[in-house]
Amino acid sequence: MALKSFKKLLADAKQRDSYWVEKAKLDFSVALNHLFEKSGMSQKALAEKLGASPAYITKVFRGDVNFTIETMTKLARAVDGQLHIHISPKHSKSHWFDVLQTQKQPEQIGNEWKIAGKKTNDRISTAA
Numbered sequence: 001m002a003l004k005s006f007k008k009l010l011a012d013a014k015q016r017d018s019y020w021v022e023k024a025k026l027d028f029s030v031a032l033n034h035l036f037e038k039s040g041m042s043q044k045a046l047a048e049k050l051g052a053s054p055a056y057i058t059k060v061f062r063g064d065v066n067f068t069i070e071t072m073t074k075l076a077r078a079v080d081g082q083l084h085i086h087i088s089p090k091h092s093k094s095h096w097f098d099v100l101q102t103q104k105q106p107e108q109i110g111n112e113w114k115i116a117g118k119k120t121n122d123r124i125s126t127a128a
Contacts, residue, residue, distance in 0.1 A: 033061050
């Protein structure tokens with residue numbers, strides 16, 4: 001009985017904009033925290049970099065801030081990240097992935113793909 005009540009409460013909550021606002025803030029905070037941890041930076045160093053207090057940074061990671069796009073951009077850049085905003089149809093499922101850029105020139109990458117393709121084709125033709 002309690003599970004049905006929870007499912008109903010969740011379904012009702014998803015009908016309100018406030019649910020989706022809080023979800024977006026939490027998703028941003030989690031992604032920011034991930035990059036922050038990879039950076040090896042302390043919260044104090046991040047606060048200093050942004051000209052903010054350590055208490056503010058704590059609130060950011062809790063998702064307890066009403067973010068503006070400007071603030072989100074500054075926070076993302078401070079941890080060597082980049083903010084992307086995406087809108088999709090209501091009932092679609094989006095999958096995000098990042099592709100790291102290399103310092104190679106486009107023609108070098110193209111040649112590597114050609115070589116890789118030949119190796120793959122060689123293996124396929126010899127196996128047949």
